[in-house]
Amino acid sequence: MKSAFLPCVRTALLGLALMFSAASAHAQTFPERAVTWINPYPAGSASDVTARLFADEFSKAIKQPVVVINKPGAGGLIGTNAGATAAPDGYTLLVGAIGTHVFNPVINSSTNYDPVKDFEPVSRIVSFPNVLVVSSKLGVNTVEELIALAKSKSASEPLLYSTAGNGTTSHIAAGQFERLAGVKLTGVNYKGTPAAVNEVLAGRIDFVFGNINVILPQVKAGTLKALAIASSERYSLLPDTPTFNEVGMPEMEMVVWSGLFAPAGTPPEIVKVLNEAANTVARSGVLQPVYESAGATLEVDATPEDFAKLLQADTAKWVPVLKEMGIKAQ
Structure with a gap:
């Protein structure tokens, strides 16, 4: 007598195979339309100016428009939360920073996102x-x-x-x-x-x-x-x-960086495409002299995992300092 369990297993495995196949196919054609970047800081800020410069070159790498929108307020909480709750399809990214992902969760009790669980790191784009x-x-x-x-x-x-x-x-x-x-x-x-x-x-x-x-x-x-x-x-x-x-x-030593984050749940294949586009921008050599003249440094991580490790290191370094200082958002 055949177990009724085996057909269920086959069905589940087939479903997983189809899901991964669909995700892979989507990554091969991604992106098919404009990508939006949410900047949680005001227009004209150093973060905004450098992000827009990077977005122009990033657009060339992905062969699609990149639209940068500013959603400032509450020390970056408003825009960051918007990035965290966006659809995890790669078409909406957050221009996060050391402030949004390391400092705010400690000093601001109103922080309504988890800097690790709610995001997929893509790559840094600049440091100051x-x-x-x-x-x-x-x-x-x-x-x-x-x-x-x-x-x-x-x-x-x-x-x-x-x-x-x-x-x-x-x-x-x-x-x-x-x-x-x-x-x-x-x-x-x-x-x-x-x-x-x-x-x-x-x-x-x-x-x-x-x-x-x-x-x-x-x-x-x-x-x-x-x-x-x-x-x-x-x-x-x-x-x-x-x-x-x-x-x-x-x-x-404090590296004040800005970087791209996708919402949690974004397929890793798409995150990889986005990271590779950032590296294409870095390899072009166009932005480095422009950034340097503005007092900034082009920073791009070779892989999303490298960016995640840097985020972990910054968190381990600065969270104890922040707690000892007792700084709280006003």
Whole structure:
């Protein structure tokens, strides 16, 4: 007597085979129409400008239009949630960032997405190095001198640092610096990096961690002095500025990146197609000089798995720091 179980097994296996065959066939023809990128940050921001530059080249690689739409608000939560809940078919991607996928889940209790479970990493597309700069009038020329000055201050009159806003990379970098240097500092939050840098220029604030594209003109003009850069290597536009690793503070390294994410459940074959398109953009060599002139670095991961590993590493590094600092979204 034949078991009734065997036909069920055959039916299930046939169904799986058909499903994988359909997914493979879809990947071979993907994409067949325009792809939308959701940017959770405002139009004109560094993330927006570089994403649009990348999208133009990405469109050529996939031979379909790429439409970038901005959905800012709530520190990136609105746009990121829209990316998480989009159809998992590869036609809607999120331009996520270290802020949306590492910082927000810790500092913002309103975060309504899981940065790992709700997304499929595709590839980074850009990074921005933060630079520690002081007013040229402060009278310090090195990180060591800045720390010595901070230690000489009384508790009632500590050095002041400005940030681009509560929970931003400039805020977190300054908090990490205070923690590692063993000094007492006072932070003042502003709305955006330009405002934070302007306060240092005006002499009302002592230092700031600023995006290189914002601080570079003032450093070149001599009104700001760059003490160290939070990247793994010296930057071509600031060749005389040491990395934090060179000054004995390797924990200060922070790669501020933006990258593409697909909604969870997107077929891996399609994620691979998208990653390969990003690598095609990188190999073309078109964007690197454009990015560098804007103070950014072209960053593309060879595989989606490489991007996932970087996300895991950043989470392991920064989540304990954020919890110790006690930063909460306001």
